[in-house]
Amino acid sequence: MVVVPAGQFTMGSSDAEEGREDDEGPVHRVALSRNFALGKTEVTVGEFRKFVEETGYKTDAERNVGAKGCYAWDLSKWDWREGRYWDSPGFAQSESYPVTCVSWGDAKAYLAWLSNKAGRSYRLPSEAQWEYAARGGTTSARYWGDDPKEACRYANVADKTAGPGGVTWITAHHDCRDGSFFSAAAGSLTRNGFGLHDMLGNVWEWTEDCYHGNYEGAPSDGSAWRSGDCRRGVVRGGSWNTSPRYARSARRNWSDFDSRVSNRGFRAASTLDD
Secondary structure, three states, X not given: OXXXXXXXXXXXXXXXXXXXXXXXXXOEEEEEOOOEEEOOOOOEHHHHHHHHHHHOOOOHHHHOXXXXXXXXXXXXXXXXXXXXXXXXXXXXXXXXXXOOOOOHHHXXXXXXXXXXXXXXXXXXXXHHHHHXXXXXXXXXXXXXXXXXXXXXXXXXXXXXXXXXXXXXXXXXXXXXXXXXXXXXOXXXXXXXXXXXXXXXXXOEEXXXXXXXXXXXXXXXXXXXXXXXXXXXXXXXXXXXXXXXXXXXXXXXXXXXOOOOEOOEEOOOEEXXXX
């Protein structure tokens, strides 16, 4: 875990930011009055495995909640695929890779187990905490600056790296090579100003919040926004197949809470004692 210092920041993006979407505004000030801790990386396959082995937990993908398996890509298209789950997402991974194919509920179950094991409370970060931490003290579109061509030092994103059989991204991609086509070992790229790795790229990350179509009425203290229409949750950060417009600190996305995707995971947060 990394201690993220209390502070204020401007959440969202201005109309001038390239790739901006309407749900990234209105821009507003958020003041976080307390330090908090955030995982240096996303929760890994190995860490999640310890939870599964100790508890016998079955993820939503394994129990076929809402749909069978996990939404995954097979080098031709994305689709729901039976038999895809956290230990078999459809590509090779090691224990140090971020766990994927987990729902919001799966993430919450792991964090409840971790809290009990550690004797302190762990949770998902609020969306505001996530963006504040991702920016790492910057105001640029990305924590390394505005130029997407610099991404491959800091983020595992859609780029020029070829995949199995020489397949490459034909949609918009970053003009660089990060060495990974699917996910990469957590923490293998350069950290941001707060010492956090993979806040952009690698896997999308669940937050605590319900999704709202804009920031009208959003909390200004950094707390999770759990009121209103809570049929969908917020994921942040982009992933290994993310184009430049998505690999930005302000970029938001939504998903049904019981959904799971082979490019989505989570990281742990904790409130520090006074």
